Amino acid sequence: MKPWSLRLASFVVVVSAALPASATPNFPSAIQRDLQLNAPPQCTLCHNNPAGGTGTVTQPFGMKMRSRGLVPEDEGSLQTALTALQAEGSDVDNDGVPDIQELRLGTDPNGAGEETPSYGCGSSISPVSPRRALPDASVILSGTLMAIGAIFLRRRRNARTERAENEG
Numbered sequence: 001m002k003p004w005s006l007r008l009a010s011f012v013v014v015v016s017a018a019l020p021a022s023a024t025p026n027f028p029s030a031i032q033r034d035l036q037l038n039a040p041p042q043c044t045l046c047h048n049n050p051a052g053g054t055g056t057v058t059q060p061f062g063m064k065m066r067s068r069g070l071v072p073e074d075e076g077s078l079q080t081a082l083t084a085l086q087a088e089g090s091d092v093d094n095d096g097v098p099d100i101q102e103l104r105l106g107t108d109p110n111g112a113g114e115e116t117p118s119y120g121c122g123s124s125i126s127p128v129s130p131r132r133a134l135p136d137a138s139v140i141l142s143g144t145l146m147a148i149g150a151i152f153l154r155r156r157r158n159a160r161t162e163r164a165e166n167e168g
């Protein structure tokens, strides 16, 4: 039987793996750099929520980028997909203004609103929803599990030390 600390470590690894992945954090700044935008686009350019995660790329622009080879965590695939959309003049909201041009103009290529807010992943410019500025639940849960694990390991070590002192 495995020591309980190994079982705890396994549990933390399994729970962490099961948590939803966040949006690829470098993509907004990479898009800003590649298209020479004044500010990085929000994660909701591609994801259906500001925190992102697996299965949340449901925005038309994000789906189009994926159809042109975009994969998470791969800036090369991001550049390839942006180049493809620009070359084909993609216009996912069919308003006559190509997606890449909309990004440069600061408008939302998905047609959802007047403009793309100019802040990165997880940020919020709306003072009415301050909870968006909080870390996402997976970060809080992972941190809590690690803290609990550290407390248990310390208690076990202290108990061993105490036992050794009593015996010796």
Ligand SMILES: [Ca+2]
Pocket: 091, 092, 093, 094, 095, 096, 097, 098, 099, 102, 109
């Ligand atoms: Ca458009």
